[in-house]
Amino acid sequence: MAIYLIRRFLIMIATIFVIATMTFILMHSIPGNPFTTQDRSTSEAVQENLNAHYHLDEPMLTQYGIWLKSLVTFDFGPSIKQPTETVNDLLSRGFPISAELGMWTIMIALLSGITLGVLAALKHNGMIDYIAMTLAVLGISVPNFILATLLIQQLAVNLQLLPAATWSSPMHMIMPIIALATGPTAIIARLTRSSMLEVLTQDYIKTARAKGLSPAKIVIKHALRNALMPVVTILGTLVAAILTGTFVIERIFAIPGMGKYFVESINNRDYPVIMGTTVFYSAFLIFMLFLVDIVYSILDPRIKLHKKGGS
Amino acid sequence: MKRNWKMSIIACLAACVLLLAACTANNNTGGSGGEGDGEEKKVLRLNNGQEPTSLDPPEGFDSVSWVMVNNLMEGLTRLDENHQPQAAMAENWDVSEDGKVYTFYLRDDAKWSNGESVTANDFVYAWKHMLDPEQAYQPAFLAYVIEGAEAYNSGEGRADDVAIKAVDDKTFEVTLTSPTGYFLNLLTNPAFFPVNEKAAKENPEWFAEAESYVSNGPFKIDSWSHDKELIMAKNPEYWDADTVKLDQVNWAMVADTNTEYQMYQSGDLDRSSIPADNAKDLMDSEELVTEVQAGDQFLRFNVQKEPFTNEKIRKAFAMAMNRDDIAEFIRGIGEQPARGFVPYGFETPSGGDFREENGDLVQDDPEEAKKLLAEGMDEEGWGELPAVTLTYGTNTANERLAEGIQSMLSDNLGVDVELQTVESSVFSEEQTKLVYQLFRGSFLADYGDPVNFLESFTTESSSNRTGWSNEQYDKLIADSKTESDETKRFEMLMEAEKILLDEMPIMPLHFYQHVYLQKPHVKNVVMHPVGYLELKWADIE
Secondary structure: OHHHHHHHHHHHHHHHHHHHHHHHHHHHHOOOOOOOOOOOOOOHHHHHHHHHHOOOOOOHHHHHHHHHHHHHHOOOOEOOOOOOOEHHHHHHHHHHHHHHHHHHHHHHHHHHHHHHHHHHHHOOOOHHHHHHHHHHHHHHHOOHHHHHHHHHHHHHHHOOOOOOOOOOOHHHHHHHHHHHHHHHHHHHHHHHHHHHHHHHOOHHHHHHHHOOOOHHHHHHHHHHHHHOHHHHHHHHHHHHHHHOOOHHHHHHOOOOOOHHHHHHHHHHOOHHHHHHHHHHHHHHHHHHHHHHHHHHHHHOOOOOHHHHOOO | OHHHHHHHHHHHHHHHHHHHHHHHHHHHHOOOOOOOOOOOOOEEEEEOOOOOOOOOOOOOOOHHHHHHHHHHOOOOEEEOOOOOEEEOOEEEEEEOOOOOEEEEEEOOOOEOOOOOEOOHHHHHHHHHHHHOOOOOOHHHHHHHHEOOHHHHHOOOOOHHHOOEEEEEOOEEEEEEOOOOOOHHHHOOOHHHOOOOHHHHHHOOOOOOOOOOOOOOOOEEEEEEEOOOEEEEEEOOOOOOHHHOOOOEEEEEOOOOHHHHHHHHHOOOOOEEEOOHHHHHHHOOOOOEEEEEEEEEEEEEEOOOOOOOOOHHHHHHHHHOOOHHHHHHHHHOOOOOEOOOOOOOOOEOOOOOEHHHHHOOOOOOOHHHHHHHHHHHHHHHOOOOOOOEEEEEEOOHHHHHHHHHHHHHHHHHHOOOEEEEEEOHHHHHHHHHOOOOOEEEEEEEOOOOOHHHHHHHHOOOOOOOOOOOOOHHHHHHHHHHHHOOOHHHHHHHHHHHHHHHHHHOOEEEEEEEEEEEEEOOOEEOOEEOOOOOEEOOOOEEO
């Protein structure tokens, strides 16, 4: 186990390094720079001063060196677009907010998704199944930004029940959580249903029934445990994506999370922020995938981590 | 039984928590000002769209920073309701006979929000800081009219040689390289605002947080939750505090215009911009407010690429437009068609309007356009017009405009142009390298003078981006900057504009306009054409 962990950790570091290097190359190969403006004039001298200030006049290799240093020390320096703040400021301010929204979303998606999926599987081809799966199809096919706008229009503008946007009280969290959780709920419900159906036909379930176990015990202790494997598989990616913020939902509800930095930093060619967000996100994602592997071994004792480590 | 009893207590508690949450939410979103507070506070709720780039006056060189800084700070002069510069931190000033030396006398009661006096040294410190090449402030070039400023900012001169000095605590002297007719107007740009030297030296990041922000304008920062909300309170130390009616201004930072509009509808905001999809329906709204914006949208011709090497062909394209239709149907937010480059709203020395006096410099005339196109092609000996591509930065509004132009060129001139959309930053960069043939351009003023527009097309200007160069034009712009007679200066600028639109390296399309919705109880909010919002006189009834 310990050897596996160490190996896994080293591979993680190497992966992040590769991602970081590729980001650097890609970032500098797209034309444009952080200071080009379309609407306003500026002077040559000012441009040169700006380039010097952010080390953009140095040779690429030097810039790469500066960047590796910032990566190792985890200090990405000031944002170019918001010069009064460092990338670390932006991340440490935005991430807790995105994570708070994300945690609720994941919890609600898991609870309602698994419940719907299990109910649908147990009442296979029954009324509940059809209702649950219609909801799931709707949930997958209605994009969250449409749902978000609809929710605001109905609940905030027409009925005046909830505040339209911004992020300050629990009431402000209700609509974004619903909008964000609907898609994952639907995916989880469908996954749970299909794998539950598969599991329910297996021999050991029949054995359990034959032993006279209560239906609840069969479902929760024997069936669900195996049926959840596919859900756990997607959970790693899902959690990483949702916890680090979603551009669209955060934008629509004016939530000051970190979702917008992923998109806007690229549009603005805000190099330090691009690097900071990419590295942060990839590190987080890799860590989540690692956790998923551990959860596998808990759910299915047949999976031995040290054997997998070699692959 | 016992268990049920416990459950109901928990249920009650949960209900209470929910109820409480609901109440606090309602308080936050309730009407303007705390009703029932005894004395009613006047609170204006606005949206800035995003976190200001920086509240350090010269650092935030954009409208999202200016609207805030202009209300927190004040320069030597300030724009009045008619967008003319008036005495502000400076009570009055003398100008030397050659028009080059300005001596400003600061008000005795000019104070910082921490109670300290605003001194001439605060201006000297702020301006030299702005010009410091190591700080790399974008608007530094605006100050190049000051003697020694360009040399210092380009790294060739010394800070001590910049011709600004504090004669005494309240007297500030500036020497310009040449008489600059628009200097007092230029000073209203936030780049020229003072900085409290003591505060800035104690904490170089003084502008980053509410606690350390020292302001000298009508408002001060009460609290600032980054990326979320900034609350301004009336600044009691402001010299003209009696004029300021509002007690508080709450700034939201909502980027999405649909959300902004929905918050306006649900009563969370007093003012909102207009979502593009709703523009047509909202144009008749009684809450609609429009104000002149100093800026325009146009197309640049690359005069080094065929077919736009030929002047007549450029003119033919320009005349094939139907500008009324562009303004009315494509833009659809009540803007003016542009038949010149300098927008409406710039007063001439005789009291007229620059745009009206210089007249329409390009006509919408499809017949003449066809004729010119044929003549141009004859001149070049082309049997067929070289293929033309119209390039623009990716966004919906640009796309609509480009499609409109495409169909006008096809209908009125019989020319089929291809459209090409390019990611915005790439577009900005490549146009400076003259990669494109025919491409979208826009200009927003940095300060309120026609020369700000026209200097964009001198040979050396970074905004030229057309490859066009005209010696006489360059000379007129340069001479206008040293001309002390305002009437003559305006004549030069009008002459220059005529040359620009006679040779037509650009074709103007329409002028911009500030358009927004505002609740009827909000009064006297002024948006200056150059893009600074003014809340000094704003009131809530």
